[in-house]
Amino acid sequence: MGSQFIFFKQKNSWLEQWDPRMKIVVIFLYAISLFVHQNTLFKAIQIVLLICLWAVAKLSWRMLGWTLLSLSLFFVTTMVYHMLFSAGSQTLQIFGFHLSKVGIFSGISMCLQIAGIVLLLSLLVRTTSPIILAEGLERLLSPFQKWKFPIHEATMMFSIALRFIPILTEEFEKVRKAQIARGNGFHRGKIRARITGLFPILMPMFILSILRAKELAASMESRCYDSNEKRTPIRQYRLKLQDYIIFICSVVLVIISVIQKS
Amino acid sequence: MIELDNVSYRYLGGDSQTWALHDINLQLASTQFVAFLGQNGSGKSTLSRLLNGLELPSNGSVSIDGLSTDQSDQLTQIRRSVQVVFQNPDTQQVGLTLAEDIAFGLSNIGYPQSKMMNRVKWALGLVGLQHASDYFVHELSGGEKQKLALAAVLALSPTYLVLDEATSMLDPMARREFLHMLHQIRHKQPFALLYITHHLDEVLHADRWIFLHHGKIVADGHPNDLLQNEDLFIRCGLEIPYRIRLIHQLHKQGMDIPWATSIDQLVEWL
Ligand SMILES: Nc1ncnc2c1ncn2[C@@H]1O[C@H](COP(=O)(O)OP(=O)(O)OP(=O)(O)O)[C@@H](O)[C@H]1O
Numbered sequence: 210m211g212s213q214f215i216f217f218k219q220k221n222s223w224l225e226q227w228d229p230r231m232k233i234v235v236i237f238l239y240a241i242s243l244f245v246h247q248n249t250l251f252k253a254i255q256i257v258l259l260i261c262l263w264a265v266a267k268l269s270w271r272m273l274g275w276t277l278l279s280l281s282l283f284f285v286t287t288m289v290y291h292m293l294f295s296a297g298s299q300t301l302q303i304f305g306f307h308l309s310k311v312g313i314f315s316g317i318s319m320c321l322q323i324a325g326i327v328l329l330l331s332l333l334v335r336t337t338s339p340i341i342l343a344e345g346l347e348r349l350l351s352p353f354q355k356w357k358f359p360i361h362e363a364t365m366m367f368s369i370a371l372r373f374i375p376i377l378t379e380e381f382e383k384v385r386k387a388q389i390a391r392g393n394g395f396h397r398g399k400i401r402a403r404i405t406g407l408f409p410i411l412m413p414m415f416i417l418s419i420l421r422a423k424e425l426a427a428s429m430e431s432r433c434y435d436s437n438e439k440r441t442p443i444r445q446y447r448l449k450l451q452d453y454i455i456f457i458c459s460v461v462l463v464i465i466s467v468i469q470k471s
Numbered sequence: 472m473i474e475l476d477n478v479s480y481r482y483l484g485g486d487s488q489t490w491a492l493h494d495i496n497l498q499l500a501s502t503q504f505v506a507f508l509g510q511n512g513s514g515k516s517t518l519s520r521l522l523n524g525l526e527l528p529s530n531g532s533v534s535i536d537g538l539s540t541d542q543s544d545q546l547t548q549i550r551r552s553v554q555v556v557f558q559n560p561d562t563q564q565v566g567l568t569l570a571e572d573i574a575f576g577l578s579n580i581g582y583p584q585s586k587m588m589n590r591v592k593w594a595l596g597l598v599g600l601q602h603a604s605d606y607f608v609h610e611l612s613g614g615e616k617q618k619l620a621l622a623a624v625l626a627l628s629p630t631y632l633v634l635d636e637a638t639s640m641l642d643p644m645a646r647r648e649f650l651h652m653l654h655q656i657r658h659k660q661p662f663a664l665l666y667i668t669h670h671l672d673e674v675l676h677a678d679r680w681i682f683l684h685h686g687k688i689v690a691d692g693h694p695n696d697l698l699q700n701e702d703l704f705i706r707c708g709l710e711i712p713y714r715i716r717l718i719h720q721l722h723k724q725g726m727d728i729p730w731a732t733s734i735d736q737l738v739e740w741l
């Protein structure tokens with residue numbers, strides 16, 4: 210196995226099998242908690258927990274490293290900003306700079322918060338197939354359908370758009386290679402030449418994707434798709450005991466965070 | 472019964488003088504194995520698109536078991552009984568994974584949720600893809616995509632199954648296995664097989680051959696009768712397999728050998 214689709218890679222971890230509705234809700238609550246309270250130690254513990262989840266999800270440590278490394282510039286600027294410009298009487302003097310002690314803590318706190326959110330979103334998209342994610346959202350938002358929000362149509366459109374990503378990449382490669390074979394020089398030379406060289410690729414791409422979309426629509430119709438008809442859901446999700454327990458824990462976490470703040 | 476009554480079809484924006492299909496009159500029984508033969512551009516794919524109402528005829532009418540394809544409220548019912556596998560394997564997958572793709576059609580016809588996954592596995596098993604139900608569709612080869620497309624329509628148990636060169640990318644072995652499997656399923660639950668192909672070998676056992684040429688039906692009959700007529704094949708630009716040519720020559724010598732005789736049997740016979 211080991212198939213990949215955008216961020217998602219099949220690993221058959223517990224996190225991957227988990228009910229997507231619950232996953233979305235719990236991740237949302239966890240993010241709220243991270244934003245609400247200001248306790249740096251508490252945040253650090255929450256991050257450690259997320260890193261444990263990373264292991265549960267069987268995601269690679271290298272990927273974790275890259276994810277955090279990509280935030281490093283952001284971490285540095287946040288730290289510098291907070292240390293230099295935070296108010297506070299206690300200061301440390303390093304290389305002649307007066308650094309605020311409060312600032313150091315709030316800077317760390319801010320960095321942890323950002324890291325937490327990025328890790329949460331990474332965990333979500335790396336352990337959930339986009340289609341299942343869309344389905345989970347559809348179920349969660351389905352109450353809004355009462356007020357004529359086209360939730361189902363939106364999910365369908367999203368799913369189809371997803372299907373098109375690999376198709377378009379493939380087409381792009383085909384057209385690109387065909388153009389290179391004909392001596393189109395968008396892959397070398399000056400920027401200007403490269404940009405103008407892209408047009409002969411984009412035009413056929415555009416036409417091809419419209420044709421593809423037409424054919425795909427025909428296949429869907431041919432297989433009895435009718436957006437007005439009721440469709441059987443492909444997957445059935447049932448909440449289990451563990452879901453209730455995790456949900457209650459998450460709510461408690463948010464409540465503690467709110468209390469901690471006040 | 473599928474009935475085509477004086478059907479003509481002209482593509483919008485195409486050459487306004489030429490008909491993709493012209494004056495087609497056909498009746499297709501509900502359990503027959505019918506082969507459509509004809510060279511490139513003879514109108515075979517166009518015909519397949521008319522059969523389940525994806526296109527409406529410019530003139531004439533198409534009806535399936537008494538339901539006319541120009542009544543839009545009957546289309547869902549028509550499509551439940553007429554399923555088509557199209558020529559291009561790349562644009563027929565709707566799901567992201569194989570299982571999702573087969574489930575797409577099932578969920579459209581309101582197939583009970585509790586039985587759906589079993590049905591998906593059954594359909595994938597028919598084409599030998601049962602191990603791959605969680606694979607991503609875009610990672611399949613052309614032939615595997617065709618197998619998936621076939622599984623997806625068989626899951627819907629159609630009354631009429633239209634295959635538009637649906638085995639063109641399968642290797643000879645897979646093609647033979649597939650045909651064998653198709654006939655086995657038809658044996659258990661009969662459905663009409665409308666088979667569009669360039670390979671005479673695949674359809675020697677058909678009940679009926681229909682030759683299309685420039686959008687018109689030029690011959691319609693039992694293979695045994697049509698095979699006598701060598702000129703017909705030449706006129707329609709179809710290649711006669713070597714084995715068939717050999718049997719032809721033997722017939723001329725006054726030997727009575729059935730057309731479907733395999734090479735091995737021929738050698739033995741000679
Ligand atoms: N989308 C289209 N627009 C205009 N003309 C078309 C279109 N599709 C097909 N045609 C024309 O209609 C005629 C019949 O095409 P069709 O695709 O039915 O042939 P076919 O028998 O399936 O050929 P092949 O064996 O190559 O698949 C051809 O002359 C073709 O040029």
Ligand SMILES: [Mg+2]
Pocket residue numbers: 515516517558635
């Ligand atoms: Mg065709």
